[in-house]
Amino acid sequence: MTGPLLQVQNLNKAYGALKVTQDVSLDVHEHQIHAIIGPNGAGKTTLIAQLSGQLRPDSGRVIYAGADITGLDMAARVGRGLARSFQLTTLLPGFSALDNVALAVQARAGSSFRFFRPAAAERALNDRAMECLEDVGLSGRADRLAGSLSHGEKRQLEMAVALATEPRLLLLDEPLAGTGHEEAAELVTLFRRLKPRVTMMLIEHDMDAVFALADCVSVLVYGQIVASGDPASVRADPQVRAAYLGEEETAPC
Numbered sequence: 001m002t003g004p005l006l007q008v009q010n011l012n013k014a015y016g017a018l019k020v021t022q023d024v025s026l027d028v029h030e031h032q033i034h035a036i037i038g039p040n041g042a043g044k045t046t047l048i049a050q051l052s053g054q055l056r057p058d059s060g061r062v063i064y065a066g067a068d069i070t071g072l073d074m075a076a077r078v079g080r081g082l083a084r085s086f087q088l089t090t091l092l093p094g095f096s097a098l099d100n101v102a103l104a105v106q107a108r109a110g111s112s113f114r115f116f117r118p119a120a121a122e123r124a125l126n127d128r129a130m131e132c133l134e135d136v137g138l139s140g141r142a143d144r145l146a147g148s149l150s151h152g153e154k155r156q157l158e159m160a161v162a163l164a165t166e167p168r169l170l171l172l173d174e175p176l177a178g179t180g181h182e183e184a185a186e187l188v189t190l191f192r193r194l195k196p197r198v199t200m201m202l203i204e205h206d207m208d209a210v211f212a213l214a215d216c217v218s219v220l221v222y223g224q225i226v227a228s229g230d231p232a233s234v235r236a237d238p239q240v241r242a243a244y245l246g247e248e249e250t251a252p253c
């Protein structure tokens with residue numbers, strides 16, 4: 001495939017009179033990290049929800065891997081490799097880290113493990129889950145209850161759960177929220193390491209992380225893309241500085 005992995009075309013969504021997505025068009029290219037930034041309430045989460053299939057747009061199209069997926073629900077999109085990272089609340093705190101990932105492996109695999117005897121199926125599931133934990137640097141915590149992990153480790157576990165769905169494009173909504181400096185740096189390293197395998201679209205308020213990670217940055221203000229391009233050009237855009245980055249010193253969000 002030579003074109004963009006994801007093409008968002010003229011997307012619109014309103015809640016009554018409030019237009020939260022206004023004629024949004026953007027492309028996400030394979031093996032890149034595309035960040036969406038913008039002030040609180042700009043419509044970033046609503047946009048991601050429309051891309052994941054959680055929310056239907058009022059109009060416009062979502063083209064993924066060359067196919068129009070606008071009408072597909074979330075499960076069908078996950079089946080095609082377009083997944084939204086799970087929120088902390090979807091981790092099962094009373095289950096081990098390994099079990100949390102194994103459940104996602106099983107959900108992704110559907111009936112593919114039916115040819116195994118039960119014990120072998122469980123081993124195959126756990127082996128695949130362990131690979132995902134290794135991918136995110138959490139294999140040493142496999143037996144720990146998810147609820148007992150640190151905040152940063154829970155974020156890593158979310159990523160392992162997301163990876164278990166074998167995504168080609170991962171939608172990440174504020175993955176660094178609530179993390180400390182060191183945890184954030186570890187997650188930034190993890191995203192950079194995963195980039196050759198998984199394309200990512202990232203909503204993030206941590207501007208250091210955004211400008212360290214992103215190949216492309218789109219700026220959303222009142223539901224509209226006001227700038228899109230490489231980080232240096234977006235950072236230098238006067239409209240962006242006025243609408244968003246300039247606010248940072250006085251009103252971080």
Ligand SMILES: Nc1ncnc2c1ncn2[C@@H]1O[C@H](COP(=O)(O)OP(=O)(O)OP(=O)(O)O)[C@@H](O)[C@H]1O
Binds near residue numbers: 020039043
């Ligand atoms: N279900 C809903 N019904 C009505 N209004 C909504 C609904 N969901 C979101 N909104 C409004 O839509 C606007 C965009 O919200 P959204 O959460 O997408 O913004 P955001 O850019 O992700 O904000 P933040 O950075 O604070 O997370 C906000 O004004 C919000 O109050």
